[in-house]
Each structure stands twice: as C-alpha cells, then as structure tokens.
Amino acid sequence: MGSRLSSQKRGDAVSDPLHVAVVGAGYWGPNLARNFRANPQWQLDAICDLDATRAEKLADALGGVPVITELDELLNDPKLDAVAIATPARTHHPIVLKALRAGKHVVVEKPLADSREKGLEMAREADERGLVLMSDHTYCYTPAVMKIRELIADGVLGDILFIDSVRINLGLIQPDVDVFWDLAPHDLSIIDFILPGGLTATTASAQGADPLGSGKSCVGYLSLPLEGGAMAHVHVNWLSPTKIRQMVIGGTKQTLVWDDLNPQQRLSIYDRGVDLMKVSKSEADRTAATVSYRLGDTWSPALPEHEALAAMTTEFAESIRTGRAPRTDGHAGLRVLAVLEAASRSLALAGAPSPIDSVPRSLEQAS
Numbered sequence: 001m002g003s004r005l006s007s008q009k010r011g012d013a014v015s016d017p018l019h020v021a022v023v024g025a026g027y028w029g030p031n032l033a034r035n036f037r038a039n040p041q042w043q044l045d046a047i048c049d050l051d052a053t054r055a056e057k058l059a060d061a062l063g064g065v066p067v068i069t070e071l072d073e074l075l076n077d078p079k080l081d082a083v084a085i086a087t088p089a090r091t092h093h094p095i096v097l098k099a100l101r102a103g104k105h106v107v108v109e110k111p112l113a114d115s116r117e118k119g120l121e122m123a124r125e126a127d128e129r130g131l132v133l134m135s136d137h138t139y140c141y142t143p144a145v146m147k148i149r150e151l152i153a154d155g156v157l158g159d160i161l162f163i164d165s166v167r168i169n170l171g172l173i174q175p176d177v178d179v180f181w182d183l184a185p186h187d188l189s190i191i192d193f194i195l196p197g198g199l200t201a202t203t204a205s206a207q208g209a210d211p212l213g214s215g216k217s218c219v220g221y222l223s224l225p226l227e228g229g230a231m232a233h234v235h236v237n238w239l240s241p242t243k244i245r246q247m248v249i250g251g252t253k254q255t256l257v258w259d260d261l262n263p264q265q266r267l268s269i270y271d272r273g274v275d276l277m278k279v280s281k282s283e284a285d286r287t288a289a290t291v292s293y294r295l296g297d298t299w300s301p302a303l304p305e306h307e308a309l310a311a312m313t314t315e316f317a318e319s320i321r322t323g324r325a326p327r328t329d330g331h332a333g334l335r336v337l338a339v340l341e342a343a344s345r346s347l348a349l350a351g352a353p354s355p356i357d358s359v360p361r362s363l364e365q366a367s
Contacts, residue, residue, distance in 0.1 A: 018317055021082075035312070082105040096122045103131070122330060141315065152196065166244050168243070192335050197227070199335050211239070342355065342356040
C-alpha cells in the first residue's frame with residue numbers, strides 16, 4: 001500500500017501523520033492545503049505549482065510550507081505518501097498516472113478526468129498497484145449529505161420516487177467546459193453517494209442552451225431514469241441572478257428537501273405525499289386509481305457542524321491506513337464521468353436519450 005505504508009499491517013493503528021503534498025495552488029488548492037495542514041492525521045510537506053509566486057503566497061499563508069515547481073522532484077521524495085491534485089481537469093490524467101507510478105496515493109478534485117477512458121486508465125492503475133485513488137466529491141462529506149445517505153439507507157423516505165436538483169447562480173463561464181461539466185458533477189456525485197446502489201441510470205437525456213453565443217451550453221437540464229420507474233432531474237445554470245442550491249428527494253413514505261443555503265434548516269422532511277390505490281373496475285377488470293393525499297408533520301434532523309473538506313481528508317487518511325476503498329473512490333468518479341459523457345452525446349442528438357457506459361466495480365464501496 002504505497003511508499004511509506006508498504007511494511008505496515010492493514011488496520012494497524014498509526015500515530016505518525018501521513019505525508020501529503022498539494023499539486024495546484026489556484027482556486028481549490030488553498031482549501032485542500034488548509035485542511036490537510038489542520039488535520040493531525042496529515043503532515044503537509046509541500047505546495048507544488050508551476051507558478052512559484054502563487055505557490056509561495058499560499059505557503060506563506062499557511063505559516064511556511066516548502067514550495068516545489070517540478071512535479072518529478074516532488075514525486076521523487078520517498079517519504080511522501082500521497083498527493084492531492086487541484087489542477088484543471090485536462091491535466092488530471094497525466095499527473096495522476098505519474099503519482100500512482102511513483103507509489104503515491106492520490107485524491108483528485110472533480111471531475112476525475114476529462115473523459116471516461118482516461119479515468120478508467122487511472123482507476124486500473126490504482127487498483128493494480130494497491131493504491132488509493134479518491135475522488136474529491138466534497139459535497140458528499142457535508143453533514144447534510146451524509147445525513148441524507150443515512151436516512152435513505154434506514155428506509156425513512158421509503159422507495160425513492162424522484163430526485164430534483166437545482167444548482168444555479170450567476171457564475172463564471174468556463175473557457176474549456178460547458179455548464180454540465182462544470183456544475184453537474186456536484187449533483188451527480190451526491191446522487192451516486194446517497195442511493196444505496198449508487199448511480200445506476202442506463203440513459204441520460206440533456207438539453208442545453210447558449211443564449212449568449214459563448215459556444216457552449218450555459219443553461220442545462222439533465223434527466224436520468226432510475227430503477228423502479230423513478231427519475232432524477234438536474235438543472236444547472238450560469239446565468240441566474242439568484243443562487244439556488246436545492247435538492248428535493250421524494251419517497252413513498254416521506255419527502256426530503258435540502259436547502260444548502262439555509263444554515264438554520266438545511267434539511268426538512270415532510271410527511272406529505274400522494275398515495276395511489278388501484279381498485280378493480282368493471283367486468284373487464286380494468287383498473288382505476290384512487291388518489292389520497294398525506295398531510296403530516298414536517299421535521300428537521302439535527303446536523304453536526306464540521307467542514308466537508310476536513311471529513312474528506314480524514315476519510316482519505318483512513319482509507320490509506322486500513323486498505324479499504326474510500327467512500328468516494330475512483331469508481332465513483334468514473335460513474336459521474338460516464339453520465340457527463342452520455343449527456344454530451346445527448347446534447348449532440350438534440351436531447352435524445354444516450355446510453356450511459358457501464359463502469360466496472362472492482363473495488364467494493366465502503367458502507
């Protein structure tokens with residue numbers, strides 16, 4: 001299991017911190033670096049970025065961390081256990097492969113790669129070398145999403161009927177990806193995380209609009225049929241003057257509403273819904289539906305307070321120490337990539353459903 005832990009028995013308690021470096025000091029790198037620095041399970045050994053000035057600014061803000069501008073120099077350090085990659089998606093594939101081949105465990109920000117094929121190569125490399133490849137699906141480590149996962153697993157909502165997710169804001173139009181690839185990975189990774197069987201949709205239908213003439217979709221709608229006749233729908237938008245981060249999950253027993261921008265009541269669970277009872281009608285045994293409505297109470301579960309990235313860095317360390325797959329492993333990242341690629345194909349087909357390529361699951365996901 002990697003460079004420094006190869007002689008350690010899986011599952012042993014380890015008091016010494018693991019050694020990690022952050023690659024990329026741009027938008028997301030500082031958040032990763034700050035959380036690794038604060039986590040007693042980790043020692044932040046270096047900040048690596050081609051832009052030395054930017055890396056030094058981050059290193060100074062953290063109280064002084066070595067700065068390295070050459071990736072090969074960083075990966076040649078025998079005491080380094082892991083790297084956290086926060087660089088543009090198009091660079092993930094070569095950097096991750098270099099790190100894995102140097103015997104380092106890797107966590108990489110979303111999306112895992114810029115294509116499913118490249119992501120598969122990364123996941124296979126990690127599997128073959130017995131190394132951890134983790135997707136930094138940060139939202140999956142928020143107290144709200146972890147509670148949603150627990151409630152669904154415990155059957156509180158019943159069978160899932162629909163998932164409706166909205167992620168809109170007046171956002172930065174990305175130069176290299178459309179709004180689906182920029183924003184939808186958050187929603188898709190959450191859906192994959194909270195459903196007991198993961199994201200198992202077989203087709204995706206996407207409709208996008210480019211009213212600004214930017215050359216890419218700035219507004220998008222993605223529909224995914226789920227098992228048992230349920231449906232997931234994701235709305236993403238760079239052009240909205242208001243910011244909304246909301247997910248509604250309807251079940252046969254109760255319905256959950258997650259409003260990420262409401263810190264006083266992020267989760268609300270409604271004992272309200274529609275009950276459909278079929279009754280026999282006429283000699284031909286035709287069926288008619290009798291509809292009744294449940295109008296019960298609303299309640300909000302208490303949530304612990306912790307930063308999602310703090311939980312993510314702890315999960316990364318524990319997966320390395322125990323040899324188990326992290327909750328958001330490379331295969332979770334691949335399932336998100338498979339949906340994004342199907343969405344791109346659907347866009348090219350004017351919204352017609354496109355098959356989602358299956359993802360081999362050689363690592364068993366942690367419960």
